[in-house]
Amino acid sequence: MNIEELKSTLEKIKKSFKNQKKDGDDKESWNDLRVKYLGRKSKIKELFGLIGEFDPEERKKVGKMINDHKDYIEKEIALLKNKIEKEEEKIKYDITLPPRKRDIGKEHPITSIFELSKEIFSKMGFDIKTGPEIEEEWYNFDALNIPESHPARDEQDTFYINEEKKVLRTHTSPVQIRTMLEEKPPLAMIAPGKVYRSDTIDASHSPVFHQIEGLLIDENVKFSDLKGVLYKYLSELFNDNSIKLRFYNNYFPFTEPSAEMHMNCIFCKGEGCKVCKNSGWIELLGCGMVDPNVFKAVDIDPEKYTGFAFGVGVERLALLKYNIPDMRYFYENDLRMLNLM
Numbered sequence: 604m605n606i607e608e609l610k611s612t613l614e615k616i617k618k619s620f621k622n623q624k625k626d627g628d629d630k631e632s633w634n635d636l637r638v639k640y641l642g643r644k645s646k647i648k649e650l651f652g653l654i655g656e657f658d659p660e661e662r663k664k665v666g667k668m669i670n671d672h673k674d675y676i677e678k679e680i681a682l683l684k685n686k687i688e689k690e691e692e693k694i695k696y697d698i699t700l701p702p703r704k705r706d707i708g709k710e711h712p713i714t715s716i717f718e719l720s721k722e723i724f725s726k727m728g729f730d731i732k733t734g735p736e737i738e739e740e741w742y743n744f745d746a747l748n749i750p751e752s753h754p755a756r757d758e759q760d761t762f763y764i765n766e767e768k769k770v771l772r773t774h775t776s777p778v779q780i781r782t783m784l785e786e787k788p789p790l791a792m793i794a795p796g797k798v799y800r801s802d803t804i805d806a807s808h809s810p811v812f813h814q815i816e817g818l819l820i821d822e823n824v825k826f827s828d829l830k831g832v833l834y835k836y837l838s839e840l841f842n843d844n845s846i847k848l849r850f851y852n853n854y855f856p857f858t859e860p861s862a863e864m865h866m867n868c869i870f871c872k873g874e875g876c877k878v879c880k881n882s883g884w885i886e887l888l889g890c891g892m893v894d895p896n897v898f899k900a901v902d903i904d905p906e907k908y909t910g911f912a913f914g915v916g917v918e919r920l921a922l923l924k925y926n927i928p929d930m931r932y933f934y935e936n937d938l939r940m941l942n943l944m
């Protein structure tokens with residue numbers, strides 16, 4: 604073979620490569636080209652083997668010619684490969700396809716009531732307080748005027764942690780005590796949180812549930828202040844200025860006088876329905892004026908200060924606000940429950 608023949612052989616290879624490249628546009632066509640034009644059995648490999656047949660002074664030039672040719676084909680194949688892969692990418696991410704629908708989480712109704720309540724009470728100047736869920740008996744009972752012998756200790760179905768004289772708090776009221784020990788009146792606070800009682804689970808009971816405690820202390824605080832604050836809170840929470848509240852005589856060791864507060868049923872507007880068991884009213888919370896014995900336990904002068912306190916069941920509020928028929932739904936994390944909101 605001489606240089607002229609080599610030249611025309613290379614031209615031929617180039618032409619055939621170009622032709623084949625045109626019709627090859629499927630996924631693997633670049634690899635077919637690579638095998639055929641650069642692989643072990645390719646014409647080029649063969650030509651490299653022939654360099655030795657040329658005159659020694661021509662070999663350098665011949666080598667360069669074949670190499671240039673090889674570079675050309677390598678570059679073309681790389682470009683083709685790139686182009687094919689880009690097209691595949693486009694198919695993978697077809698931006699014209701409609702999006703897939705996803706299930707999106709929502710705030711839990713209990714969290715929503717907490718957040719809304721914090722907002723409403725903050726506007727009225729109340730601080731937000733927290734306390735431990737594993738509480739010392741003294742805060743949960745004694746300081747709240749519930750001594751060891753008091754029947755109310757048994758009434759609350761307490762989870763005891765006996766060795767340490769600790770309990771799972773049965774209400775959020777111990778946060779009242781913690782706050783009064785930390786701060787001097789005048790003070791106003793709410794304490795949202797979990798509470799525990801060894802109840803059997805049913806539509807309206809759970810061994811763990813949620814409360815919001817409220818406490819306000821100043822000189823000359825009256826029961827009517829309690830009514831005003833509760834009315835403001837509930838009318839904002841339910842977004843309804845026509846709610847009606849009534850206060851029934853009750854007993855709590857830490858308030859005197861004590862009351863349970865009922866709100867007119869927002870479902871039937873007081874006419875009577877399943878939710879309110881045809882009474883037209885729903886019991887929402889316990890409340891009253893802080894008992895002087897509680898003030899004494901935390902070293903606040905009961906002659907100078909008076910205050911009110913309340914503890915509201917958050918599940919009850921959420922049931923009403925979001926029309927959720929069964930308390931168990933709150934703890935089962937079923938997305939259909941969240942969609943009721």
Ligand code: PHE
Pocket residue numbers: 773774775776855858889890891912913914915
């Ligand atoms: N701690 C009471 C309960 O859990 C509620 C309450 C709080 C009553 C504050 C009066 C004052 O039932």
